[in-house]
Amino acid sequence: MILGMGLVMIGRGAQATRAMALPDRMAPMFPSHMPHRHMPHRHTIRILPQPGQALALTFDDGPHHTNTPAMLDVLKAHDVRATFFVVGHNAERFPDILKRMVDEGHEIGNHSYSHSDLREMEDTAILDEIDRTAEAVHRATGHSPILLRPPYGRLHDAQRDMIAEARGLSTVLWSVDPEDWRDPGADLVAERITAAAEPRAIVLGHDTKPGTVEAMPQVLAGLSDIGLRCTTISMGLEQIDWASL
Secondary structure, three states: OOOOOOOEEOOOOOOOEEEEEOOOOOOOHHHOHHHHHHOOOOEOOOOOOOOOOOEEEEEEEEOOOOHHHHHHHHEEEOOOOOOEEEHHHHHHHHHHHHHHHHHOOOHHHHOOOOOHHHHHHHHHHHHHHHHHHHHHHHHHHOOOOOEEEOHHHHHOOOHHHHHHHHHOEEEEEOEEEOOOHHHOOHHHHHHHHHHHHHOEEEEEOOOOOOOHHHHHHHHHHHHOOOOOEEOOOOHHHHOOOOOOO
């Protein structure tokens, strides 16, 4: 079970130091989750590298005061873990929801503080966006993210490498996009996800959208019917020999 493990950023700016935020009893379970040592700075993660019948459900832009708890209720009822890429200014508003995510075994990723296009920013501003979000998550949960999803999926390769070197974060995108942000309705969101679902997929969704919440029981039933199980991003990255990629 992922317990919101990650790196605590102490201070801000390029010289900020890192300290592990894993409880002692959890650290041996995740020896590979030290991105600045083991994860591939040169890669953007679009699928789970580990073979098997797992895929990752990911949700962006929250937490939302009503839709995110409703999503957590659905996931809990189906005993499913997901990865939530949270926006910092929302994280500051709803720390109790972040704590619930961690308590129920979900992973929290960094989705910037203001949901602005990082490609248009200087490095110092990008790091400030990341650090403010990491601090909000840490205040709420005692842990900080080790994964980044840039808003709109937009990030230059040089920026990705800079973030990996400066903050130890790996960049995660997706392989399945149901375009739920267009509010097409629950049935269509469910149909799009289940039609495109396959082993190792990373599914993009938004826990801010009521239609996505409503679609999720159909999605989870459909995934189960085709023999796919859900995992978090970090669990799907375990025991990978990055040098072989």
